[in-house]
Amino acid sequence: MRVDGRDITVSGDLLQPLHRRTNDILRLLIATVVLAIIVMSSLVTRQDWVALEESISDILGVLTPAQSNLVYLVYGLAIVALPFVILIGLIATRQFKLLGAYAAAGLIAILALSITSNGIAAPQWHLDLSERLNTTLSQFLDDPRWIAMLAAVLTVSGPWVPARWRRWWWTLLLAFVPIHLVVSAVVPARSLLGLSAGWFVGALTVLVVGTPALEVPLAAAVRALGRRGCTVSELRVVRPAGPGPLLMSAFCTDGNGPAVVEMYGPNQRIGGALRQLWRYLTLRNDETAPLQTSMRRAVEHRALMAIAIGDLELSNTTTMAVAALDRGWTLYAHTDADGEPLTAAVPVDVPWRALRALHGHQISHGDLRAGAITIVDGKAVFGGFGHAEYGASDAQLQSDVAQLLLTTTALHGAQAAVAAASAAFGADTVLTASRRLSKSAMPQRLRKSVSDAKAVMSTARDEVKRHTGAERIQAETVTRFSRSQLVQLVLLVALVYVAYPFISTVPAFFAELSSANWWWALLGLAVSALRYVGAASALWACALEKVSLLNLTIMQVAATFAATTTPAGVGGLALSTRFLQKSGLGTLRATAAVALQQSVQVITHVTLLIFFAAFAGASANLERFVPSATVLYLIGGAALGVVGAFLFIPKARRWLATAVRPRLSEVAHDLAELAREPKRLALIVIGCATSTLGAALALWASVEAFGGDTSFVTVTVVTMIGGTLASAAPTPGGVGAVEAALIGGLAAFGVPAAVAVPSVLLYRVLTCWLPVFIGWPVMRWLTRNDMI
Structure with missing residues (x-):
């Protein structure tokens, strides 16, 4: 390289040939949002859109028919010639590698807008000069596929051509909107769809193929170093530009050690700005530095800090030069690190x-x-x-x-x-x-x-x-929202989601309450509270009685809130584990205690279900609860398929061996150890049974409150089937599935719908919604007292 009459040796790759810039990603995101907005607006407000365009066209359409034809003719020729001009421009700038991306973007844009309900509709473009020329050209102006193709190839070729060309081409393409309005023709919504779809296809193509490396102003960098007393004789590239700056070693003719030259390109501005903005939005004010308005200001701040710390003799580098160069580049040069x-x-x-x-x-x-x-x-x-x-x-x-x-x-x-x-x-x-x-x-x-x-x-x-001598160290909260606040926000949103179907039934439910026997309702509320005592006792025994039983019972109310607002009740399990950890149990011991309690709960639930189902089967027909043979075959086939997939896929097989098998072995070992302690086992089983039977008693009391006449045994079977569905339903708390199962189950045993529906709703209020709304402040209280 020759600068001001001197030959300077440059070694190494200055830039990576292709890289994906932050603004390429942002372009694709913005194009996606614009396309979605146009599609939604065209579907929702199609008639209003057409009426608005016609009114604007009536106001602006001031050209005579002859003038309109002339404008159409001139602009149509320009639009038809534009893709060929872009292609010639790429060839003239020797961007031969881009021709494949150019063709692919254009074809994908045309194909995407050619798909109809009857298949792919081929474009009907033709140049039949026997007709009027302006009529022939209008087929291109009004066809969204041509607009989409132009937008796609313009977007793809933009980073590779001079900015001046790019601006003129986009101005010419976007001019079709005012031209349509001026000549009193309505701008079709499909043309805007073509514009946005083409931009999206082009942005996606640019992200896939990458963008060209920008020319580095090395001559300007050499002159900037010369003004600071370093006459450069050689430049050696240490690291090409990419996520970080272009890093070079500059050798000066005065014999001093090599200078470290960092050059920040214009493509790094957006990435740095987004990182600053993300830190500002997520971290507290005292955790973040003031926002830097540009890359140059950020580089200047670093250089000034090196000078300030150097005055304290605590810096291992000395700032040599900071300069703004051509094409948006910024130079920062300093001595090599001492020591x-x-x-x-x-x-x-x-x-x-x-x-x-x-x-x-x-x-x-x-x-x-x-x-x-x-x-x-x-x-x-x-x-x-x-x-x-x-x-x-x-x-x-x-x-x-x-x-x-x-x-x-x-x-x-x-x-x-x-x-x-x-x-x-x-x-x-x-x-x-x-x-x-x-x-x-x-x-x-x-x-x-x-x-x-x-x-x-x-x-x-x-x-x-x-x-x-500190007992514990509380982690510092550096974010604007702590983890617990985010969890509580998610739980509240989930609560609103699961409560919405219930809210629609509130008026009818309150109308039925006037005929209810409140003593039975109070009994249902009392027995439903036994569920929390039973669950807490079982978990207390599983935790080897090392936690407070009273606090554990209070925690069960908060666990109901967490379990109801998360699918399959995983929030309640996580909350129980966290409570045990905060109570002094190790992570493994707390997890094992919760897993043991859930295992005994499942075994107890299944045992009670079999027992009561057999008891009820002597006097009731339970065949309606048994799925048909076809459904059973489908379930069995799906289960065998899942098992086969886990056996034949290596990753799934390793996951079973390394993650699932040790946990199952640990639970089996805990169950075997538990069998050797009859008192502890009895307490856990009684607690789990109390949790299950307490729910059944609450439903039975709710049925009695509305004058129902059914046995406790049949209600227990219905309740346990509803509980099973709640654990399998994808909705938080099993909302919808539980109500439907309970109402259908009661109807199967002869309970009228006029009694079954309000009874189930009352039961859900007593066992689900009241504990949920009480569980929220209880959960906050536990958080303030550092129990979860």
Whole structure:
């Protein structure tokens, strides 16, 4: 390369030939949204759309017929010639690799809009000059397939051609809207559909084939370095541009060491802006730095921080040049990092003393990986500064301490790292900062810099607790919404979803309540409360009586809320496990206790179902509950297919062997151990039976409240069948499936619909909806008291 009469050697690949930019992804997302909006609006407001266009056309359509024909003629010729002009432009710029993408995008756009209910309708384009020329050209102007093809090839060729050409071509294509209105012709909605569909196809094609590398203004970079006293003789590419900047080594003729040149391209602006915006939306204000308005401002901030920290003699680099170059590029040049890398051979207190000096001037670093710290003459100095802040907040300073705790623990061990941190900052500061030793608070770049970051953070927290005498360390909440708040929000949305079908039946249900016997309803409410005592007793025995039975009973009310608002009741199981963990049980022990309780619950439920079904079968016909032979064959075939798939697919077979089999073995072992303890087994079985029979008693009392006449045995069978459906139904809490099963079951045993429907609704109010609405504040109370 020759710059200002000097030959400069350039070695290495400057840019990757093709890469997918952030704006390519954004273009596809925006095109998808625009296409969806146009499709929905054309379907919903088709008549209003046509009427609006006709009214606008009447206002703007001021041209005479002769003028309209002339405009149509000129514009039609331009639109017909446009794709060929684009093709010639690509050939003229020698973009031969793009011709395949050009043709594919055009054909896909035409094909997508040619699909009809009768198959694929071929375009009827022709140039019959025996007709009027403007009439011949109108077939292209009014055909959405031609508009879609133009939009697709324009989008594909845009990144490869000069911006001036691209702007003129898009202006010419989009001009069909005002031209249609001016000549008093309605703009067809299908033409806008063609425009949006073509843009979507083109954006998708660009994302698949990639976009070209931009020309790098190396000459401008060399001149910028020359103005700062570095006469460049050679440039060597260390890393091509991609997700990060173009990284080069510049060798100066004055004999000094090579300069590190970082060049940020215009394609990195959107990615950096989106990352800043995401951090701003997800993290609290004191966790985020002020938003940078441009890539140049972000680079300037990094260079200025290097100068400020260099004045404290704590920087291992010196800023040489920052400059805005042609074509949207930004240059940042600095000296190579001084010193030796930070290793385990360096005393652990060295980096902590340097960080204490940095914090003494209210400066945070924000990226304290081992690679960002070097040792010069026995003193630690820093590099990077991409996340450094002057006048840092307390949260940013605490984050620095946590980051260095992670780094030094990985190098020297937890005991030495915590002792050095306490000596530099004090035990209280280290204890506060250790709250950030979590996955959410520790940046991903720090977690990736050490092996097994999760174990290292856990070891460091344990050592901080031992060193400071703290009983526990509560993780710092760095996001705007905590995990528990998000879970509660999801549960509330699910609650609204599952409650909506019930709300529509409320008026009729309240009308029936006037004839109900309230004493039976109160009895149903009382016996339904026994379910929580029974479930809590069973889980208490499964947990080896190591938790509070009273708190466990209260937790069962909150578990009802969580179970009702999640499919198959998984929320209740997760809440029970979390409660046991917070009560002092280990993760494995808590999970095993919940699994054991659920296993005994299933066994007890099935046993009671068989017993009561056999008892009821002596006096009632249960054949209506048995599926037909065809359904049984289908279920059996599907089950065999699932088993065969798990046996023949290697990944599924490994999952069974590594994930499912050990858990089943653990549950079987716990059941065998439980069989050797009759008192504990009896308590668990009685608790599980109480939970099942309490629901049956509540339904029986509800039936009696509305004057029903049926036996407790038959109601128990119906209740247990409804409970089985609730666990299998995909809706949260089994809403819909349970009601239908219970009403149908009662009707099968001769209960009239006028009694069965309000009885089931009352039963669901007593056993489902009242506990759900009470469970929400109970769950909040448990959260405030750190029980879940």
